[in-house]
Amino acid sequence: LAIFACLSACAIFSRRREWLYLGSILSSVMLYMALVNLGNIFFRSNLVFNLNLYGLLLVFMGYVLLDTQVAIESFYSGYRDPIKAAGELYTDLVAIFVRILVILMRNSEERRKDGDRRRRR
Secondary structure (H helix, E strand, O other), X not given: OHHHHHHXXXXXXXXXXXXXXXXXXXXXXXXXXXXXXXXXXXXOOHHHHHHHHHHHHHHHHHHHHHHHHHHHXXXXXXXXXXXXXXXXXXXXXXXXXXHHHHHHHHHHHHHHHHHHHHHHO
């Protein structure tokens, strides 16, 4: 939640339309990650999974910046739909939360495995 709040505050207090140019970059990275993830179904590489996990975490952090500025700009232009803006930001929040949760679970599992290996010796 702190990550989300900091990124939203960054988008709110930055210059107008500063982060709107992230849209094409984030979409391209998202497509690349989807293709890599599709290929990883067949190869089952742990490295590729980790790169995809951390990469998508960064992408969704970028989407928080983008969606916050899109909501602000649409408000200034007269199009006021707070439900849509809140839905987009909520989707970003859930995506970030899920990825952080997976990262923490994997780290916990690795620590448990390391502890089991040390006990066996």
